[in-house]
Amino acid sequence: MQRDVQVTVVGRVFKPNKSKVLDLNRTLNEYFRLVKWYLSFNSKSKNLLHKSNYEEAKRLFNLNTALIQTARDKAVEVLKSFEENRKEDSILSLNRVSIRFDRRCYSFSKTTNVLTPYWLTLSLSKRKRISLPIVFGERQKQRIEEALRGEWRFSTVEMVKRNGVWYAHFALTKTVTLIDNPETIIAIDRGEVNLAVAVAISRSKPEKPMKGRFWRGEEIKRIRGLYNHIRRKLQEKGRTGKVKELKGKERRKVNQQLHIIANEIVAYAKQFPKPVIVMEDLNRIRRKFKKSKRLNRRFHNLPSRKLQTTIKYKANLEGIEVRYLPKKETGNTSKTCHRCGYVTQVKGRIFKCPNCGMEYDRDLNACINIAHRVTSSMGWGSREPPEPADVTGGVKPQANAGNPIRKGWGSSLAAISWISLRE
Ligand SMILES: [Zn+2]
Structure with a gap:
């Protein structure tokens, strides 16, 4: 039997310059608005949301089309988890969100630069792409090296802003074969x-x-x-x-x-x-x-x-x-x-x-x-x-x-x- 194992590796955006921070902040605001916009339709069907609202979303929000789709997925996830954990007379309020980039809108590579070898390139909107140096702790670095060697597949990257600092959460996947017929x-x-x-x-x-x-x-x-x-x-x-x-x-x-x-x-x-x-x-x-x-x-x-x-x-x-x-x-x-x-x-x-x-x-x-x-x-x-x-x-x-x-x-x-x- 085969099973996918997932792990999240967190790196910090290393000393981004002012204009890159502005771009990230702007994208976060836009993305947050978009998730809320999708939530306003109160639908848990990705298909339905896509069919009836995708073109409108493209027109209203200045974001990469892949981001428009992950924002829709996020809205559905938020709604589902809210309903599962719902307490009486509570109302859904979204306080913050992280930006999810899938394989279509990011790339990650290792360069020969000794100080900051790891670079993450994000495609934010039609015209805007930014490259960010990422630093990792020791254990996280080992995992990311394994992924670069092909031992793990890169799936999504969540860009998280916490206390004014930006972090990249890499979701890595590996398919393992589980032991059959246990003894x-x-x-x-x-x-x-x-x-x-x-x-x-x-x-x-x-x-x-x-x-x-x-x-x-x-x-x-x-x-x-x-x-x-x-x-x-x-x-x-x-x-x-x-x-x-x-x-x-x-x-x-x-x-x-x-x-x-x-x-x-x-x-x-x-x-x-x-x-x-x-x-x-x-x-x-x-x-x-x-x-x-x-x-x-x-x-x-x-x-x-x-x-x-x-x-x-x-x-x-x-x-x-x-x-x-x-x-x-x-x-x-x-x-x-x-x-x-x-x-x-x-x-x-x-x-x-x-x-x-x-x-x-x-x-x-x-x-x-x-x-x-x-x-x-x-x-x-x-x-x-x-x-x-x-x-x-x-x-x-x-x-x-x-x-x-x-x-x-x-x-x-x-x-x-x-x-x-x-x-
Ligand atoms: Zn007994």
Whole structure:
């Protein structure tokens, strides 16, 4: 199976002269007006908007025809996302927009100029073309070099103006071949105490989960705590400008940690034969809770959604497919005993099954449930039938079941190996 993987590489426009900045600003204003104009038709059909308004748009707006088309696409996207996330009695207001250039209206190349080798040429209108030098950070530069070598395809460039500075967001695409007929399910659960938990289930022995691993994300919690503290101090002193600046710094540091964890999760998956990663789609969960402000904030604050995208991207690059749990399968993953299927309330970090007596780390139990729901739908053989304790008498409560896992929790990002408790 083939899949397109997309990545965005951000570069900064390096010291543009005044006339180029004026051209960009003028184009941004015109483009913004055009997106709003398209929005005024209140239509989500690109075709319809094109047929009835394209000629008019060409006449009214002094923009390259390719830009007229991307503005139309943008208007449709804005409208769709507004309707999806709509809260009661809210009205659509567009505050800002970035300019999307597709392959027809930009070119990008590397020159021999040592100081600023990367140049982006934009076609703004019929008569106006400008060339801008772009600078990249180290990691971004590696990606863009890969793209120049042909490892990635250039798709669009979004020109973004932030705090008076212009940035170019390059969308790069690569087609990867994903592993067919998976042999191992890698289930990932994400939560607040453990940022991520992984467990593997093999096709040949679906009843026996393997090598549970925990990522507590302690470094992320430390970074967040630290920045919260600094922010409070600054707010007391009324320095709100500085607070904003810190937000970006904090985000970059957290993202760096998420990259490390995602790399470890993909490496974990790769040790098994023909892996496929399975997790819940947190974006969907968030949409479900959009009405509740408190929950919404909680989900928004968790770096789990960002982790989800990062895992997916890195896994796909390694040929590993990421599947989301089907909607009807997402209920009660944390409240169900993975051994006997009994549903109960969980208190604390240990799942205690009143039915079969199993005691287990609560996140790991949820994770195994996620895996089981997929294995059964893939026809990997059913689990053992439920064994109520009072019937068989043979299933003993496992008092120490949680201990081998908990012992290791002190070691932050390093994961802990764990052996199946069902031997
Ligand atoms: Zn049970």
